[in-house]
Amino acid sequence: MDSLQGSSQVSPEHLKSMKSAIHSFLQETGVYDSIRDIVDTYVSEHGDEADSSENPSAIMRIVKEKGILQELVSQIQSRSTVGAVPSITVPSDGRHYLLVRVNGGRAFVDNLDLAPSTVSKRSVVFAAHFGNQRFRSAVKPCSAEPKFDEEFLFEVDATGFGFGEADLIEVSTPFHIAVLREDSQLNVAELLGENIIEWRKVLKSGYLGLTVELCGRNAGVPAGIVDLQLELVSKKRIRYKEEDIVSRVEQQRIAVTNADREFLVYSRRWWSEYQAEFGLDSPQDAARFVSLLRVTAEGTGSIGALSLEESSWLSPFIFLSQRQGYHCNHAALLCSLLLGFGIDAYCALGSCHNGEVGVFVVSRSTDARGSAKVTVWNPTSGERSSPSEQDTFATVDCMFNNKSFFANCQASNNIATTSFECYNEELWKPLNVLKLRMVPRYPSAPLLFETVAASPIERSLEIQLRAAISTYRDSFGVVTTYDDTVSYVLSQALLLYERQQSEGGAQSFALFQESVKGTLGVGKTFKAIPLNVSYLDAGSVMDVVRAASVGREILDTVVDSAKFGVRAKVFCFPERVFSVWVMIAVNYSAASIS
Template identity: 25%
Template sequence: MALPPEKVTELKHIIHQQLEWVNVHSKIREVLAETLKDEIGDESPNLSEDDLMKALRRRGILDDFMKELHLLEDGFPQELASTPKPAVRSEDKEPRTLKRTNIDPSRRYLHLQVLGGKAFLEHLQESDPLPGQVCSTFTLSLHFRNQRFRSKPVPCACEPDFQDGFLLEVQKDSSGDGSRMADATTMLSICDPIQLVLIKMDTSGETTLVASHFLEWRSVLGVDRGVTSIAVELQGVGAECKIPVGVLNVKLELYPPLTQALSPEIVSTQLTLERQKTAEKERLFLVYAKQWWREYLQIRPSHNSRLVKIFAQDENGLNRPVCCYVRPFRAGRLLDTPRQAARFVNVLGYEKAPVVGGGGKQEQWCTMLAFLCRNKGDCEDHCTLLCSLLLGFGLAAYVCVGTKGRAIAHTWVMTYGADGAVTFWESLTGQRYVHKPVNPDDPPLVEQPKPLYPYKSIGCIFNHQQFLANCQPSDSVDLCVFDLNDESRWKPMSEEAIKSICSPGSTTSLPPLPPLCSSLLDGAAEKRTTGISAGNEEFQDAIKRAVPDGHTFKGFPIHFVHRNARRIFATCLR
């Protein structure tokens, strides 16, 4: 069987990397020295190749190396390794298995290796877990140009043993010349960063967002052979966004390598120009937003107390326009209907942003990857995800900012029908409410609708294209008229201004939304294991045998949205 030249070159490169990884060269030197000394003696220094091969075979070095390559029976792998993933190894570590994947030799790839971490001082006192011992773990998630990856969990430590490699396709979902290999100039124009999210999971399955970082990868374009190592300093989140939490050692490598790298000055100049352009866009939008706010207050001075939220802080403490947090999100075949999307969002855990000490609520609108990886968030996180999913289904969806109950700040989602019908969606429960406004001018005998929703006031609504502030005499939800085209009731922001700073191609906006991952559980298979009934008869028989005469067994049904036994048992004890 003849391989094409590019495959032969790739296979040679993989074997060469594998030889270096398993340290074959030093082992050959050791065998050579021993053989010269023990078997042939000093009087016969000439050692043939056959003698050396026999010695290597006797010691099992050749067999070990062939096992590492994982060759198939015909002597050639059907799928060449996407890229060798050599990890930093010491002599006492087990060899890592290479994962095979297909690569397109006409495409450009970026291989990102995480070669351990250091200076995670919060875990300085934690000792290495014993084999089989349950411990807290770190998991690193990546997102780059509609590609999403997750590392293997590693025990939490001051120097966590991250040893993972990720193959990122630089031209993913590109148009036009997408079939042509990207050159250095084309890649320099790709401003999408690599988002890194570090999650800690404790022994009970509770997750904590440790860090969220946007990695600028284009420095690799200005180095020889397209290989560079970076020490990525991770900052905390929320109130601790200025405090370092640890450092990741990262190696970036382009496949195939660039024939001619760009000069570091060109790369630096491009990044500087992008930052200046971003800063100018932010400045112009801020000037416009201030003028728009002054006009809004001129309508009615009491508008100053309404919840009109134009900017919100993300987990890194950066102020972004709220419209940037929403974007049409198509879930493919993972979610079939808008109501199923509402169910999916409400299953995600609810947790307010943690804050050290008192003093009120800590504001934190998480980026989508951080929210999905942590698997829980505040009501704003749920609303931006639900609104994005409903927009992906083709609905006219908006995030509503207002209050509920006793003037508690809250957000929910609204869909605006083609016939003007308004439906509220509660992202934390999945419930839907039809809105029918109360007309205060009706006679007292006219029966008014009784609202079932918990919302009291509404200050503004927004999505990825529109921002509308409520300028009606009353901000009560019951009295609100949702005629969004009537500027006497809803004051709009300029859609061009929103587009300039929130469009997907803008460097100011958040990166594209990460793709959803399919469930690891097969619902049909899970049902087949128990049949239609979960075994209620057997459960009753077992309970009757355990309950003494004169006593009564009482049970309380609890529904869980997870399968962590420790958390389930703790909930039952409470």
């Protein structure tokens, strides 16, 4: 208003009229009353602290969260003849949607610790999960203040909870957000921070502004901050009183807490009974069973070493978003996917032949003759075999899936001799199914699939590998020649390798061998090294080649007639996961060797 008074273009009468109109508008819309209620509540809750100099900032934050400013802007726009064009198309199907705007991030101080050479290979991405819906933002340059500027539209469906379409207050689905740092070199991501938001606060005014602190590895220290705006959009206007929202959320929280407490009491009693029935005959058995109460982390080169520092059982959303996790995450995801295909599958906990804790998947089926067939799946290698032929896992102590939990109470827990008739209570002790149903469940995170053209990626990787090989051989003064025909022949071998990994059976390489012989002719020596990685960085691939004795032998070949072949095949999966097969080969005439 001071600026208006100082303006020579506004007469005092006009200025007074404008002030009166603004005052009337704020009274009509209830803004004065809302702000007065906020201030009164704040003073009553904080007492003497209400005189702090930080008061205005705290009160403005509350005003923003309650959506008063957004509601005011909405009413002003509704009286305007020209409305803003939405940046995202909202379906006009009568359903209810939650429009989420991400307006940037800040204070991601972990990104400041990266070396300049590393920052160029990193990027950050915002991810969100609500019910059975997931979204990922476009990648942004890695910085302490990532410039997120995205909009996501989530459907809010109360009918899935057994309520009417308008009973949105009953939708207790958590709104899970995360910020991840992508590694373009290794094609993985790491979690910077996450948080779960109670979205139903938006039901009061239809708008909600939030400044969300994300929780990272260091407890109590925010990993970063993101600014969000939530808007409820639908043809029918739905609003709830703030006290009704708070009351319903609290009721549901108490119900969940009581269910958790009752299940914990039951499971402890069940565990006590199980220990008495099973009998721990040695310290090794006791240590094994105690270790089953802990989460397991995949150590370097191990199946599942214990981790006491952090939780290894990541949520599927985080596990999928960062594309890496612990052995237990792989087992849980594989089991979930097998269940989706109608297979009777279970996550299993036991031990490996090396004495470490093992997490794997067991599936049961019946053949045409009615005989039971049990398959043990190694979730990190894809290998599967019968229990009697298992060379990785030694024992099985319990099995569970989304509906049941069974503990092995047989005389021996040896995987080769254990009976997998898990519904026989003389062999397996079950948790009460009714008790398991009390545990709250939420929709699982769906897989994201992005269409990726593999051919350009393969060609680019081959060009980079050829350049890297030539540079390496130039260092000791040797000219490198490439044979495109041999490179083409290598493709069929890579296809066979991938098929062998996915199908599990041995593949015949006879036609490939005939192709190599027919292409090279008589009197030629042929050497090749195949390797499989999950990233697209040529430098990292070369490191793997040089680390192998056969790879070094191929790269160090010094023969006048030597010709090299390079071929890459990329197989694309959901979540931008790649199976990258590379083969580097050399052929030369035996007569050329002095």
